[in-house]
Amino acid sequence: MCPSAQPDMEDSVVLGVLEDTPDGQRLTWIEKPQPVTTQLLSLTREVDPRNVFRFAARCEEKRCIHFDGKDCQLATRIVQILPRAVEALPACSIRAECRWYQQEGKAACFRCPQVITHLENPSAQMLVAATPPQ
Numbered sequence: 001m002c003p004s005a006q007p008d009m010e011d012s013v014v015l016g017v018l019e020d021t022p023d024g025q026r027l028t029w030i031e032k033p034q035p036v037t038t039q040l041l042s043l044t045r046e047v048d049p050r051n052v053f054r055f056a057a058r059c060e061e062k063r064c065i066h067f068d069g070k071d072c073q074l075a076t077r078i079v080q081i082l083p084r085a086v087e088a089l090p091a092c093s094i095r096a097e098c099r100w101y102q103q104e105g106k107a108a109c110f111r112c113p114q115v116i117t118h119l120e121n122p123s124a125q126m127l128v129a130a131t132p133p134q
């Protein structure tokens with residue numbers, strides 16, 4: 001399961017809610033992922049739902065620009081480039097099926113809370129981590 005999915009992907013669920021903290025936006029996981037519905041998306045009103053929620057969905061593998069045929073290169077770059085966002089392993093309802101965890105282990109989990117799927121003003125580090133090689 002991809003922990004950085006888009007709300008319109010097949011079987012997409014809300015993984016958590018984004019909150020402002022002194023260290024920037026961070027993901028706060030919800031206890032049980034909720035299926036994405038029109039009603040749920042309408043709760044954000046005029047705000048882009050990707051600025052309020054973080055979504056998870058089935059990894060699309062070859063249809064994704066971050067997939068190299070074997071691994072999710074987004075997960076690889078996140079672990080290589082971004083600092084830890086937390087010191088303790090976050091509670092996560094999808095860890096057992098999370099592509100990032102299966103591939104990168106706990107290192108991905110320690111960075112996951114700072115990953116925002118839709119950033120309007122990304123830091124230089126986040127931009128490098130999120131941009132696939134050309």
